[in-house]
Amino acid sequence: MNLEHRSAARFKPQAAEALQDDNLKRALAKAKDGFVLKRLQAVSNLNEFESIRTEARRIKDHVLKHLDYYLEEFERKVIATGGHVHWAETAEQACNVVQDIIGGEGKQVLKGKSMVSEEMGLNAALEQRGHTVVETDLGEYIIQLAHEPPSHIIAPAVHKTRDQISDLFHQEHPKYGLHKRLTEVPDLVSEARQVLRDKFINSDVGITGANFLIAETGSTVIVTNEGNGDLSQILPNVHIVTASIEKVVPTLNDASTLLRLLARSATGQEMSSYTTFSTGAKRTDDQDGPEEFHVILLDNGRSKVLGSDFQDILRCIKCGACLNHCPVYGAIGGHAYGWVYPGPMGSVLTPLIIGLENALDLPQACSLNGRCGQVCPMSIPLPDLLRRHRFKAFQQGLIDSRTKYGLTAWALMVKRPRLYHALTSVLTRVLALMGKSKGSLRAVPFASGWTSARDLPVPQGQTFQQLWAKRK
Amino acid sequence: MTAANDEAKSTVALLVTCLVDLFRPNIGFATVKLMQQAGFTVDVPTAQTCCGQPAYNSGDQASAQAVAKQVIETFAHYDYVVAPSGSCIGMVKVHYPELFAGDAEWRGKADDLAGKCYELTTFLSSVCKLEVTASFSRSVTYHDSCSGLRELGIKSQPRALLEQVKGLTLKEMEDSEVCCGFGGTFCVKYPGISERMVSDKVGNVKKTHAEVILGGDLGCLLNIAGRNKREGASAEVFHVAEVLAGMADIPGIGEKST
Structure with a gap:
């Protein structure tokens, strides 16, 4: 797939290409089994999961209702602890703020994993200024080496097989004097750690995302399994947090409630290995910590989602459970979706951020099987939200003419039962004659969408209504 | 009115579904047979066509509402409505009430229908307690x-x-x-x-x-x-x-x- 020119508008060709990729198929099959089974285990081990879920929803709904208040409260607390808050309406503004904070040229910037920074296009912007960006999350590090965007919101390199990663390291690591081809996971991890260690010590700025922002303390929270986030934010002199505005929660207690759902839903862990709370800049008697602490609050269209039919999506805590349980994601992986956020949550969020007209396929490419909504720890009605995008697309005349005419013809028939039954009697008869003695048809005129993937079972010959009328 | 109601007390309407009607009538007759075994009289309204899902899931709310009204009127006077499909009954039970969220009159009618609609295996196990x-x-x-x-x-x-x-x-x-x-x-x-x-x-x-x-x-x-x-x-x-x-x-x- 040409990842440089991928876009949400090119979903169909990208999906077609993804379906041909055997490595992707292998990688996704392996990931799916792990995520799904581990989550199930973790959730069944916690008796109060459902009640925590209810409470979590209440917390986020409350925050969204009073978002302005909690964001300003958060800002006050950050300032009180010696930090700075920067408000950015667009991705570009957010990038400019980061550039201004870093200043100069040619700095080395460490990054913990941040999907918001992906949304900002931050790495490209920094590199344009001559800065060197070092992704420190193992998955992010792998895809940075491969010059690829993340394909999953918590497992950015999930689309890669172990063999591909082995090849990649073998190709990229000789410049650090590491020439041996490694094939085992622990060896690969250890080599990446070795390469990253030096960079941790010699960097000017650390940028992380935030899983939560806590209004009562002005803290930002990240969860990681590698500890890379801690090093990224403690060692450099400047720590910048990139966060979207809906990440704020009122209290530490609220964050704890959400944390109990997050790792269980994401990786099936009770808690991630590291949960790191950052509050303000280094104080005089602190042993370590950054001299400067900045939080960038990115809106990027989210404030317009507040109060709309789509507000529920802002409860999302980016656990990735909906991706892991989505059979469409499982078939095509994340890159095919064409923008930062893939899978069900992405198919709801992307059109809200980049415009429905630029992402028309995303809400349509879903069988509405409902599994995403079932596993979402924040009870976001994802299938309903996807359907709402379809309502909007239809209202705005953004659906293809074939679907439009098909629906018009269908509606004409189903609203006229006599006509409908006359036509279905003919149709069933014709199909039965075509498939006489075959049982199913390999090709049917005007039905290639069906027959490209499967045969068409032949009808029994008369409609139920015809047979029922005779029987009576 | 009361007399008609009493007479229809044990009558189940079969919502045959468009696919069963067209492709596999045997499923419809099997459903009828099971409900008769359970002691119900079965009626098949001829005015039924489709539940409206193709329109609803393609974003065409207006057509979905028109079809839903037709289904509601066709089946309103039965005591039970049964279909050999979770998908069509899901549409009637869950999504019809949503479709009429802003219309008190039709919302009421949709809720009434939703309350007496059953997917076949649920009907057989929870209402009929059928012995197979x-x-x-x-x-x-x-x-x-x-x-x-x-x-x-x-x-x-x-x-x-x-x-x-x-x-x-x-x-x-x-x-x-x-x-x-x-x-x-x-x-x-x-x-x-x-x-x-x-x-x-x-x-x-x-x-x-x-x-x-x-x-x-x-x-x-x-x-x-x-x-x-x-x-x-x-x-x-x-x-x-x-x-x-x-x-x-x-x-x-x-x-x-x-």
Whole structure:
């Protein structure tokens, strides 16, 4: 797939290409089994999961209702602890703020994993200024080496097989004097750690995302399994947090409630290995910590989602459970979706951020099987939200003419039962004659969408209504 | 009014579903037979066509509402409405009330209908408490169709009924709750993705070595049977109603008559 020119508008060709990729198929099959089974285990081990879920929803709904208040409260607390808050309406503004904070040229910037920074296009912007960006999350590090965007919101390199990663390291690591081809996971991890260690010590700025922002303390929270986030934010002199505005929660207690759902839903862990709370800049008697602490609050269209039919999506805590349980994601992986956020949550969020007209396929490419909504720890009605995008697309005349005419013809028939039954009697008869003695048809005129993937079972010959009328 | 109501007390209306009407009337007759076994009189309104899902899921709310009104009027005066489909009943029970959220009059009517609508296996196990008399001496695996499973909680009902079928062995497949890739118009709009999903499903069926695939929704079954034929797989496909009614003695879905 040409990842440089991928876009949400090119979903169909990208999906077609993804379906041909055997490595992707292998990688996704392996990931799916792990995520799904581990989550199930973790959730069944916690008796109060459902009640925590209810409470979590209440917390986020409350925050969204009073978002302005909690964001300003958060800002006050950050300032009180010696930090700075920067408000950015667009991705570009957010990038400019980061550039201004870093200043100069040619700095080395460490990054913990941040999907918001992906949304900002931050790495490209920094590199344009001559800065060197070092992704420190193992998955992010792998895809940075491969010059690829993340394909999953918590497992950015999930689309890669172990063999591909082995090849990649073998190709990229000789410049650090590491020439041996490694094939085992622990060896690969250890080599990446070795390469990253030096960079941790010699960097000017650390940028992380935030899983939560806590209004009562002005803290930002990240969860990681590698500890890379801690090093990224403690060692450099400047720590910048990139966060979207809906990440704020009122209290530490609220964050704890959400944390109990997050790792269980994401990786099936009770808690991630590291949960790191950052509050303000280094104080005089602190042993370590950054001299400067900045939080960038990115809106990027989210404030317009507040109060709309789509507000529920802002409860999302980016656990990735909906991706892991989505059979469409499982078939095509994340890159095919064409923008930062893939899978069900992405198919709801992307059109809200980049415009429905630029992402028309995303809400349509879903069988509405409902599994995403079932596993979402924040009870976001994802299938309903996807359907709402379809309502909007239809209202705005953004659906293809074939679907439009098909629906018009269908509606004409189903609203006229006599006509409908006359036509279905003919149709069933014709199909039965075509498939006489075959049982199913390999090709049917005007039905290639069906027959490209499967045969068409032949009808029994008369409609139920015809047979029922005779029987009576 | 009262007299008519009393007379209709034990009458069930069959919502036959557009796919059963067109492709597999045997499922409709099996449903009728099961409800008659349970002591109900069955009526089949001729004014029924489709529940409106194609419009609803394609974003055409106006057409979906028009069709929903037609269904509500057609079935309003029955005591029970039963369909051999979790998908169509999910539409009526869950989505009709949503469709009329801003219209008190029709919302009320939609709620009334929702209250007396049942997917077949739920009706048989919770309302009729039917004792199944059929026998079927083959091994089967059961595909849980998504709407029935997640909108209506249909999981144990068909299995409990199938347990009573003499000679039948149930071999559960891996990922029985994962979508088969049908999804209504999804399967023709995104055939490549749908193909991967249905071939995964057929692969999981093969691993069980079951002779027969059963399910409660004809859309999924047409999809699975069609893919089965395309891959030359041997398992036959039937609707659960056909087995429960002892009417699975004809060729399976998509099989040629011998």
